[in-house]
Amino acid sequence: MERPTWAGPEIDVDKPSAARIYDAHLGGFHNFQVDREAAAKIVAFMPELPEIMRANRSFLRRAVHHLAGEGITQFLDLGSGIPTVGNVHEIAWKANPDCRIVYVDSDPIAVSHSRTILTGLDRATAIRADLRRPQEILAHEETQRLLDFSQPVAVLMFAVLHFVPDSDDPRAIVREYLDATVPGSCLAISHASLEGPEPERAEDATNQFRRSVTDFSMRTRAEITALFDGLELIDPGVVYLPQWRPDPGDEIGDAQRTSTFAGVARKRG
Incomplete structure (x- = not known):
């Protein structure tokens, strides 16, 4: 395929990317035909997936707004993806212009576009790294x-x-990551799960993602809650995406349809 001007030579335009598939589901423009084809195959098994992506974006907005409102001024966004409307820095800076944000992603397009958006802004940056290497990112x-x-x-x-x-x-x-932080620090997670109304279809979509893109590990609500071990969960705890402190317009009739759990927790003193 013809390489767009925003895709550097280091980017494989023939291999789908999780970040670009997410962008495609959200109706973005920083994806290739191979990403759109992979997205379509996954949606064939799980038609509500774009709605889930939007619900996740809404949770991001609410969680960051809450954290900034609680006085948090520093954010480490791991697996930040391709920038779309409502980035972490936009939300945080509305609450406090002094907030500082480090975006981290392994996808070169995600990092390249983040850096473009952040040009001239000295309180936010983007680095390319694998979140599975915490010490490399922290240092x-x-x-x-x-x-x-x-x-x-x-x-x-x-x-x-x-x-x-x-x-x-x-x-x-x-x-x-949490061991590197002081008391009062927070952790926000959203994570896909098979504990939805139709786990068989979710499993089919997961298998399609594994075949087309990369490994994908659905986990139970208990396993996702265990990621917050040792932290103080902020009310309402680990719940389906639309149930975490919804703003007007964020409600979904059947929250279980999102098949994704979300939570925010604080490190105790």
Whole structure:
């Protein structure tokens, strides 16, 4: 296929990407035909998937708004994806213009576009790295430049840990990030689950994603809740996406249709 001007030579335009498929589901423009085809195959098994993606984006908005309102001014957004309307920095800066944000993603397009958007903004940056290497990210010069780990930090993992297989021990990865933070820091997670109204269809969609794109690990509500072990869950706890402090217009008739759990927790003193 013809390479668009925004896709550098390091980007494989013939291989689908999780970040670009997410962009396609949201109606974005930073994806290729191969991503759209993969997205269509997955939606054939799970037609409500675009609605789930939008519900996840709404949870991101509410969680960041809540954290900024609670005085958090530093955000480490892991698996940040391709920028769309309502990025973390836009939401945080509405509450407090002094907030600082580090975006992290392994997809070169996601990082390239994040850097373009952030040009000239000195309180936000984007780095390309694999979230499964916490020490590399925590020690990165841009992370160290922007985030002061002697003060509370919000670690954000929106719709990303289901790409981390059990063999990589996601609980240990989460713990490594939290161990680097001080009391008062927070963790926000959204994570796909088979505990929805039609688990068989969700499993079919998951298998299609594995065949087309990359590994994908659905987890139970109990397993997702365990990712917050040692932290104080903020009310209402680990719930379906639309049930976490919904704003008017965020409600979905059957929240279980999202097949995705979300939660925010605080590190105790």
